[in-house]
Amino acid sequence: MKLAVVGGGSTYTPELIDGFARLRDTLPVEELVLVDPAADRLALVGGLARRIFAKQGHAGKITTTGDLDAGVADADAVLLQLRVGGQAARERDETWPLECGCVGQETTGAGGLAKALRTVPVVLDIADRVRRANPDAWIIDFTNPVGIVTRALLQAGHRAVGLCNVAIGFQRKFARLLEADPSQVHLDHVGLNHLTWELGVRLGGPDGENVLPRLLAEHGDAIADDLRVPRRLVDRLGVVPSYYLRYFYAHDEVVRELGAKPSRAAEVAAMEKELLTMYGDPALEEKPGLLAKRGGAFYSEAAVDLAASLLGDGGSPVQVVNTYNNGTLPFLPDDAVVEVQARVGHEGATPLAVPALDPLYAGLIANVTAYEDLALEAALRGGRERVFRALLAHPLIGQYEQAEGLTDRLIAHNREHLAWA
Template sequence: MKLTVIGGGSTYTPELVSGIADRHAALDIEEIALVDPDTERLEVVGAFARRLLDHAGHPAKLRLTSDLEAGAEGAAAVLLQLRVGGQAARATDETVPLECGCVGQETTGAGGLAKALRTVPVVLDVAERVRRVAGDQAWIVDFTNPVGIVTRALLEAGHRAVGLCNVAITFQRWVAGLLGVAPDTVALDHVGLNHLTWVRGVRVDGVDVLPRLLADHADRLAEHVGLPASVMRRLGAVPSYYLKYYYKHDEVVTEELSRPSRAQTVAGIERELLELYRDPSLVTKPELLERRGGAYYSEAAVQLVASLLSGRGDVQVVNTRNGGTLPFLPADAVVEVPARITAAGAEPLPVAPLPPSIAGLVAHVTAYENLALEAALHGGRDRVFDALMAHPLIGQIEQADTLADRLVEVNREFLPWAAA
């Protein structure tokens, strides 16, 4: 089987390749193609990836190419991990919103909208080119943010796509460590949208231990997600750490204004990683890679691809079409919930009704995502303004007006409709 990684020059790619090498039995891969337009960077990352495979004794052939069609031809599954504009664009996503007193984050709020505007057209072009050379049956696994919006764009264009985020698997592994149990004995009642989720149950061998976690480990949970234990007890659920941007917006803005952006930090880490990767004696992952982000992505990706190709029918948390899962949302919305993974795709499991405190925010952000996708697909400064007005973290005329102009201005080179 051939697996293709679009954005293969990412400094995170060795984590993915290492995960594949460590889980050879789960996924029989004969060829891995890494595709990236930055050939110099691809050679550095690719050479290290080869050493990782060789050191693990994995027999897969590794191909490096800047030719997307050549890299995707005959692939059974294609992983998308793009960053249109690189860390420089991420830096504007994180800093421009702060000029208006709004949270600066690359996937949430105005920064997430800017990323969607740049990314959706590129991903759709990539997916169409993949379809021409890999066929209609190739699976696209999207790890490109904003995952919910990008996955919805892919599904609406008729691609066999599933979105993947590491929030659920990271929390599952963390809870398993806290409780001293095997990760595969832990199942999460995880529900919401990408980067807007709550864990309403933690089942260990079928028994819900969340009440005990909230009673005995509230302080540890609070530290893990960055939110007060009192809020979790009130909700009877554990919000993901992305909910701090909503529940503690003003406090987070103050913090962000006082320190370097995450983009600056990651850019420095990437420079160090690339230097490490150039060392021909390095044959295992450096510890620094843990600071790059994306914990357990490789494990989640291997599990998902293996299940899609084998149809084994296990349950994983993914981003997929809502259908009737959350009845207050449109059927074509994309939700992040546990789903049964078969050769036909991801089928969401039934979800217990959400309380108004959660359902209201989910509905609000879904409305924003609808407008964000319209802006990404069709362009126009007014559509950008509409999406900003609909977002619960913005929603004020003066801020939306200013941000609409600023987002178009700083992203103009990536927005063909704005270039004229």
Template sequence: MKLAVVGGGSTYTPELIDGFARLRDVLPVTELVLIDPAADRLELIGALARRIFARQDHPGRITWTDDLDAGLDGADAVLLQLRVGGQAARNQDETWPLECGCVGQETTGAGGLAKALRTVPIVLDIAERVRRRCPDAWIVDFTNPVGIVTRALLSHGHKAVGLCNVAIGFQRKFARLLGVAPERIELEHVGLNHLTWERAVRIDGEDVLPRLLAEHGDAVAADIRMPRPLLDQLGVVPSYYLRYFYQHDAVVEELRTKPSRAAEVAAIERQLLDLYADPELDEKPELLGRRGGAFYSEAAVALTSSLLGDGNADGRNGNSGNRGGGNGGGGNGGGTTGSAGGRARAAGDVQPVRAAGGVQIVNTLNNGTLPFLPDDAVIEVPAAVSARGASPLPLRPLAPLFAGLVANVTAYEHLALDAALKGGRDRVFAALLAHPLIGQIDYANRLTDQLIAHNREHLTWA
């Protein structure tokens, strides 16, 4: 089994490698190729990846290359984790919208649209190369904004599923609070990428969300940074991204008084790269947990295993689901890692959970699941995942309080994709005017001009 990671030079990558190494019984990777144009970072991270595999006695071969086509050849699955423009572009996404009194964030609002405009054309080019070089491969998209990027891929006929770590993060936190193994937790997670609510938390089929809120509501509220009374009133757990909608003005004032998240991440990345350069380092460092993307590797392993047809994969190990309860190295010859001298896995390492089924929370086509949305909308819900793709499970009707916001943001995402595919100031303006965090003519006009000015080098039509 060959996997290709496009964006393999990301500081995220050791998290992914760690999951591949630990969960090799779930996803038996024989060859892993890291692809990235940043040759210096790629060499650093590729070497660490080999050491991580060796520490875990993983026999898989790891190579790396800046040649996209060569790296894709023969791949069974391709994982996308791109950041077009790097942290510098992200820093702009998080700052210039604040000048207009709007949230500056890389996946929603004006900053999220800027990222989509930079990213969609690049991802579609990569996907066309996947179609030519490894036509049977599945594309797993972890590239933000995941909903829009996945919709772009699916609208162009690519075999793709979008993945986010919000659901698995909630699963692990709830399991810790409730004192149960994570694989026993099933979430009724519904909405759009970065716009979701946990409507039920089931243990062995029983919804324990009321008990979770009663006994641990303060801890949950602190984690998502929202008022405890809101959780009690709604009776659900919103994704922490809902802060940008429910507390917009307060968040804007908060963001104006502190460094951007991009600046924080850039500082963490510099420290991580220094750590990765240590030839003695053979495991992901603790600092990586502050980088973001927690549990991404376990979700990716479970999803990829199910897509490649491994019936032993348990989707709940990677991304819990509701089961229906109501609805460079390439140039140096690579080489086999994993030698007789490699150390055994630590006793405390997470072991894969074996069970039938492949229910995972993913981003995929609506196809009538939420009847108030068009079929070609991309939603984030529990789905049955197999070699045929992802099929959403039936869901209970979504209450108007949530459905209205989902419908509004879906309309924005439709317009955002149109702008990303066709370009033009009028399309950018329309998408911004439709976004519920903007929605005013003056704001949309100012933000349109700012977006184009800050992203001109990435926009072929500007």
């Protein structure tokens, strides 16, 4: 089995490598290719990756290359974890929206749209080259904004599934609170990427006992603290919202907080510099503890599970993924991309049925799906008016003066990445 990781020079990659090494019985990788145009970073990450494999006794071969076509040749699956424009673009995404009184964040709001506009054309080019190399290869997308990028891939006819670590993060957190094995904890996870709610937490399987009421009663304070929302909000909802919902439920509070401190991008850039120095130490043979602060916790376990189910028989039969709606949420078009539990196998992902949603959640999901429709159109076709329409439709924006100001700033800060600008 051959896998390729596009964006293999990312500081995330040792997390992924550690998972491949530990879970080699689940996903028997024979060859792993790390693909990245940043040769210096790739050399450091690739060196550590080989040492991790060697330390854990993995016999697989790890190679590195800046040549995309060579890297994906004959690959059974390609994982996408790229960041077009790097941390510098992320820094801008997190700052210029604040000038208009809006959340500055790289996956939602105006910053998320900017990332989508930069990313979708690049990902579609990569996917076309993967398909030419191997029409049967699966593409696993971890590149944000995952929902929009996955929808672009699926609409272009690619064999693609989107992946996010939010669900597995909740699963592991709840398993600790319940003192249960994570494999026995299943989530009624419903929504769009970075716009999800845990409607239930079930022990033993997808049809097991729902212990969410007990979790909230016994651990509500800890859960609310992790989400940085009041306990009373969680109690009133009766479900656990993704921490990304704080951008919607406490928008003005978040804007004030973001304006009063350095951006997350600046923190991550400093962390990456330190991590790369660590990766260059030939004595380092495992992922460093600092990597846990970088983000992407449990990404490797989720990626291994998904790849194993798509390519073999080792993965879990039910996983949380991003895939076509196909009637799962009846108020959305079939070709919307939702993030829900799905049965995953060689033919892809088939969402499981979900209960009728409270309008409190369904309304926001429908609104953000409409924004994603317009965002994808802007990413594929370009044009200032399409950008404005997408921003005006976003529930975190919605006012024409803000949308006008954000449109001007988005284009000005991203002109080098927008072929039409």
